[in-house]
Structure formats: structure tokens, C-alpha cells
Amino acid sequence: MTVVLAADRLSYSYPGSPPVFSELSMEVSQGTALAVLGPNGGGKTTLLRLLCGGLRPAAGRIMLHGRPLGYGRTALSEFRTQVQFVHQDPDDQLFAATVSQDVSFGPLNLGLPPTTVAARVTAALEDMEIVPLTEQPTHLLSFGQRKRVAIAGALALRPLVLILDEPTAGLDPAGAEALLATLRRLSAGGTTIIASTHDVDFAHRWADEAAIISRGRLRTGAADSLLTDSALLRDASLRPAWGPAVGRVLRAVGGLPADAPDPRTPEEVLRLEPGTRP
Amino acid sequence: MTVVLAADRLSYSYPGSPPVFSELSMEVSQGTALAVLGPNGGGKTTLLRLLCGGLRPAAGRIMLHGRPLGYGRTALSEFRTQVQFVHQDPDDQLFAATVSQDVSFGPLNLGLPPTTVAARVTAALEDMEIVPLTEQPTHLLSFGQRKRVAIAGALALRPLVLILDEPTAGLDPAGAEALLATLRRLSAGGTTIIASTHDVDFAHRWADEAAIISRGRLRTGAADSLLTDSALLRDASLRPAWGPAVGRVLRAVGGLPADAPDPRTPEEVLRLEPGTRP
Amino acid sequence: MLAIDVAAYRSPWRRRHPAAKAVLAGGLLLSALLLPPWPGAPITAVITLVVALGWARVPPRAFLRSARAPLAFIVTGSVTFLISVDTSGLAWAPGGAVRAGEVIGRCVAAVFCQLLFAMTTPLADVLPRIARRPGLSGLAEVAGLVYRMLSVVLETVNAIRRAQADRLGTRSWRTQWRSVIGLAAQVFVLSFDRARRLEAGLSDRGYTGSLAVSVESLPLTGRFLALAPLPGLVSAGLTLALTSACTVA
């Protein structure tokens, strides 16, 4: 698979603070769903901001399709037409008065003609299932709704790579479920997605690959194997995912056939109770 | 058990909006740990703010020890020496420049002598395990640290009832674990605690009782039974807790003795694998 | 966050009473302003630099970086001394270079004194102490709230600005205007929303009008206070001695 985005021996430290990490490298292939996990203050947000060009590394490079990112104005703005970042707090991102105005900001900046802008806005709102909110003022929306508007604002630029910082934080389980479906739909359309989260079960259900960042070190690998490694997870203030743990024990005690997949939600577990219709 | 705090046929609507709920009643007994759950926009925050006297109901009453709460200045300030509320966003609450200054605000308002104030501040910081932050500026702290400071500010008043809005949101699993331990310690000391959360597993592990608020209706009951009722939970955009679901299925297939408690964490599940030392 | 603010909180002098530090920096400031600029200004500047970087251990890079903005003003302002203008037109000013040199010297020394205080004394330690004085409590408490909300609003504004850049808001002159208008309006909405939310949060904590907090009691006696006026006196003494030596010679 082609590598879309790569970090090459990145180092970063905030002014007056010890380095968050140094010499960190990683590669993300086209179409991957990559979950980034780690403890509070582990460096997830910092890594994502470096990947989207929002922070400039002290050393090392970010590469898009093998070409190193430059930090001049034109290079950056070209890069940003392809890589988009969604902040953890939607209030860090929304500034226009209404939903449609805010979502139109990016496409307008591309200099697209008004009809194309309108079409992009509608498509992004449809993707996020918030068409009914089109003309609502952003500051009267609930947290979950604002979060969707922020994602729509990034989608309207049709990025190749979408980077999200803790997209599920503050959402109720149904909202997280809806987001999961949206991310899957985007992945199916070929978008590469990188998202940080504290929710190991969400990561395990959604991601193909995982990256765990803790105390300046990064571990990457298939989500299946990384997110079931208890020792590694504990070391990063995380806990193992429920699904694989339950699947393993159930198989061992004969509650699940050896070749059946792990249950992914508590509802699926309950359906495994003998005497329950599948 | 004595009822500490009660809501009697409460109704509330924000100006220009349909009612969030009406005729809602509930009772909280001394020393209870009560979890409030519900979908985004369900009314959790609204209910908690009514219970702490921060919003005034359109109809109905709040009662502390059977005495209805008045909304005059003296009545409210007397009430707040006993009932304290911690907001979801610590920046809604922290106003002073340093941690110790901020925590001293409540005790100083009580008119306590300086030495008592200092002792209260120290005790609250110890309770929240943030003594090393005493002279730090609040704005250079991480989110989780600010959250702890906000809780310490409430604890310094030694309230009878502590109400917290989504105390685990934004904390990593280790941080949530530490908070759980703190809440248990406070409960053991006799404090009544009410907390809202989206994390059904956290609620199930921590709470004795649960209240589910959704589309204007409230269901209360023992946490054990409410948080395992799939239909009720689904109706409120929630999902069942993993622990009880796993316990039930494991018991049914013989993976867990009939009288053993439900596993509470994925780690505990893994320890049930045959051949694993307990 | 703001570099001077961060340095002030991390300063090894954090535990010194703000008044003692004010005496120290104020003494140096007085000698910078009142002594004859030559040799007073360079002497005071050097002594202040030694006190700041050597004794108070202010990080040198942050110190010099913070001095850049005022120095730009000082240099631009002093350029005007080099020329003279009257009804007959422009001309080189006689003695203009000397005058510019004097003002620049005095200014550099004074800015160093200002930074010495600012980078060792957080506002957090100053404002609540002022708030205890009757008559000033309202002003100091409002200033304290400005300080607190400033950090929250500034952080959000920086985030929005970065997010606007992420969404191509700095591409051209047009997009920059659109970004800055949206941002300025949002700062207004945001600040007032913050006030509303803090109002709710504080009333839940029992706010009835006073924002009094207890401040750490720091000793205003002892060795540090006794030493505080010394650098200013040394610089004054040295300058006067040198001046009189020159006059005598």
C-alpha cells in the first residue's frame, strides 16, 4: 500500500518545557484507520498537530506522498488542502455565526465558485447528518452537535487525510456509534483517518492500526495485537479492551466457538447467552 | 436511611425552549453514591444544576433534610455550605490565579479564621492528591489537574452533598480510576455524592443507585438493576455495562461460579481464563 | 502561554515577597532614569543584567527575546533625533547621535529593570495583595478576573487562529480579512460567554460579591529585603564616583 503521510525522526518540545518526544518516526498508508492512544499529557495532541502542519517540529520532517512538508505560506496552504485537522474542543474551531457559514469557510478559502461551495457544504452536512441544523447559530447547539459541525468544516475541503483529536470525548454512546459509522463510510470512500482517543474499545472496533504514545516513546502496529497487550497498555495508563478479553475467556470456557469473532459490544455479549436467539 | 436531598415535582425549561422535563421527583439518601445517566441533551446538567440551587425551577421544590430550598440570597448561601456543585468544565469555576488561592475562596466566604482556612485548603488538596500543585498558576495546569482543583474547591467547604457533572470526561483510564478511589473515600467519610456520566461501566462500578434521564422522563433505582436493563438503556442512547453482561454469560456457560461477583474490568475478565492464577 | 508569565512562575525568586522585589527593581529603575546617562545607563544595565541572569536565574534567551519588542520602539523613536526639521526643511541634527545614544542607553537599562521585576514576580502574587487595600479591592479584583479570563480566552483564540489556518484562512489578503473579522467577533461572544459561565460557576461556589482569596504569607523581612536596595545604590555610587573622577581629572 502507498504511504500517504509519514513522520521522519520528529522531535518537539514546548518553549521552556522538556521535549514531548524525540526522534519519533511513523508511516500511515492510504486508506488506513489509525487510532492514537496514550495517557493524559502523553503527547497525542502534539503528535497530531505536528502531522497536520500546525506545529513545526524542532527536528525531523513530515512527509506527504514522500515529499517533505515545507513551512512557507504557500507550501502549508497547499498541504492543508490535503490534510485536515479537527480539534478536540469544537469551540476551538467554530467561529462563524451559523452552521452553513462556518462550513463554507474552507471551500471559500480555496477560491471555489459559489455554486461549488454550496454543493460542498451540503455534501459535508449530509455526511455528518446535520442538514436540519444548516441555518442554526453555532453557539446554541449542544456539544455533540457542535462536534459534528467541526468535522463537517474539515470534510468540506475533501481532504485526503482527516485527523481528529478525541472525536468521541463528550459524546453519548449513541453519538459515538454514529460517528463510528461516519468514519467507516469515509474510509470506504478512500479517506485516510487518524484519530486519538482514550476509549480502547472504540479504538479496537474502529481502527486497523494503532499507535500508543507514552513517555516520549511510540509503539505502532495492528490494532488487534497492540490493543490486547495488557502490559503495554497498563504502561500507558490505558486498560485492555473488553471485547478481546471477553472473547478469549469465553472461547477458553467453551462459550464461543474457536473461530468466532470477539464480541464488540455488551449487547453482542448478551446475545451469546445460551438460549438467546442470535 | 434518612433522605438528604429531594426533588419534588420539578419542572424546568430554558427561555424560549420547550421544557427539559416536568413534574420530576426523586430522593437521595444520606451517604448514597448516585449516578445520573442519559443521552446528550437529555437534561443531566439541568437536573444537577437544579439540585444544587444554581437554577430555579419553573415549578416544584428542592428539599434539603425535608426543608424546601428558598432562593433568597441568605437561604441559598446557607444551602451551598451543605451542597456543592462541580462543573463539567473546570474553567467555568476556577477564577483565581493560583491553586491555593482558588481553593481558599469557599472557606473564606464562610468567614473562617485564616488558620482554619489554611487547614481546610491543605486537607482538600491532600484529598485530591494535588499538594505539589499548591502554588502553581491554574492556567498552566493540564485539564485533568484543573478538574482536580475544581473538586478540591468544593471539598474545602466540607459539603454534606457533592454534585459533579461528568467528572470523568477527558480523563484517561488511570485518571478515572484515581477519581473513583477518591469518590469512594469521600463516600466512606459519609459524603453523599451525585455524579453524571456517559460511562456506563464507570457508573456501574462506582454507584449504589442510578437515575436515567431521557426525553423528560426519569427512572431511578438500584444501579445493579437499572444499568443492566438493555431496553431501558437503549431507549436512553446508552449501552449496557460490560461487567454484568459478561458475568451473566460466563455464569450461564460455567465460566464463573453462580455466586461470584461480576467482573468489573477487562483485567478481571482476563484473570477468569482457566489456568490463570487468581 | 506568555513567555514572561511562564518565567515568572518558574522563577527561583517566586517565594520572595513582591514588595521586596519591587524595591530591588525599583531602585535600579530609579538609577537608570535619574543618573546621567553616561556612564549611568551602561552601569545600571550591566548590574541589572547580572542580577537578573545571575542572581535571579532568569533564562537568558527568554529575557532577551522579551526585550525585543520595546527595543524596536526605542530604536525607531531615536532615529528621529538624528535629523532636525524646521521651516527651512530637513538637516542632520547637530549632536543628534549623542542624544539618540543617551536615550537608547537609558531605555535599555530601564527595560531591563522592568523585565527583572516582570520575570520574577507573577501577577498572581501581586493582585490579591493589592485587593486587600480598601478602595482598590474592586479594581484589583476586576484586574484579577481579566488576568484569569485572559488566559482562557487567549488560549481559545490561538486555537481558533490555528484552526483558521488549517482551513486555509491565511491563503490570501481576502481570506485573512475574513478570518480576522470572524475571530474578532468571536472573541467578543467568547468573552461574554465566559463571563456568563463563570458567573454560574462562582454563584454555585457561594459568590456574593467578594472575590477575596487567601494569599500565601511571605516574610517581608530578612536578608533579601536588606539586600534589595543594594544593586540600585551600587549603580548610583559607581556612576557618581566615575563622574566626579572625570570632572576632577
Add this chain to the structure above:
Amino acid sequence: MHIAEGFLPPLHAAAWTVAAAPFVAHGVVRLNRQIKENPEAKLLLGASGAFCFVLSALKIPSVTGSCSHPTGTGLGAILFRPPVMTVLGTITLLFQALLLAHGGITTLGANAFSMAIVGPWAGYGAYTLVRRLGGGLLGAVFAGAFVADLVTYCVTSAQLALAFPDPAGGFTGALTKFGAIFAVTQIPLAVSEGLLTVLVVRLLRSTSAAELIRLRVLKEGQVAS
């Protein structure tokens, strides 16, 4: 352009401090009265101060193409009235001196006189005049912001000219010099600030009408205009 610490001769610094003091004291008396009547006002004042500080830290693209900071004094005076703006402006200047090293402590009086007193009053005067003469809100806002910005810098130039009279041309000669450097480069920026303020107020009129009514910038029922 804040006058840096040490730039003014001590006598001038002291004189401007004395000149600014009564205005600031008047503002503080007003502020204390507001707080006493309504304790919640304290939080709104805190927010307004944060707004003023952040506004003056924004970078606006000037019509000449370069970037510069707006003074914010015109908008502040229109929103909060000159006496309160004097206090908030002085707090902002103090914070700028101690947190950014923009401006100084001994020059605080001089800077406050131009940016927190004369600028706001002149801007507010222009704003009121245009409204009295039947001008629209946005026209008045432009006038207020433009005048406040320009007058602020004219006062700064005059302060510098008084402190450093030209050896040949005296005060007027020096005023020409400082005026050329500060005020003339400032005209494009004053235009920019005027435009920005108009566009911001226009946006606020649709999103924050309630706040503008509370601040008595708009009257009830004027929202649609």
C-alpha cells in the same frame, strides 16, 4: 506603539501620570459604583477587559499589505463608554507592560493618557456626533474607531515631541518628525481598524444583539436595521 519604559524623561513621565490620574480615578469610582449595585458586573468587566486585551493583540492586515495591531480603543469606548474604558484600558496597558514588555510602568501614565483617555473620548465623541447628525450605526462606528485610532497616535506623537523638541524646529519640528513616523504610517492602519470594527459590529448585530442591547449600543427593536 506603546512608549517604552525609560523613553520619556522622568519629569515628563511623572507629569503624564499626574495628568492621567484624575481620569482613571473617575473611572474607578464609576466602576466601584457599578460593582456595588450589581456584583455580577465584576465578571462582565473582567470579560470586557480580556476582550480589550485580546483585541489589541490580534493582527490585522493593513490596507498597505503589512500586518499591525488595532488599538481597540474605539470599539471599547463604544461598547463600554469612555470612563469604564479608561479603567479597562489602563489595566490592559499594565498587563501589556508586565506580560509582554509593551510599554512601561513609568510611562504607563503617558500611554494611558493617549490610549485609555484621549483616544476613547475622541472616538466616542466622533461616534456620538455622527449618530446625533443622523448617521447610521455603522457609519458612526467607522468614525469612532478611525478617530480613536488616529487620535491615539497623534497624542503619542505630541507626547514625544514635547519630551524631545527639535533642536532647530522646536516642538513643531519634532511633532512633524514623530508625526511622519507614527501618525502617517498610522493612517492606513486607522482605516483598517475602522473597517474591521464596522465589519465586527455588523456581525455582532446579527449574532449578539442581546449583548449589544444590554450595553446600550443598540436599542430594543433596532436589531433588524
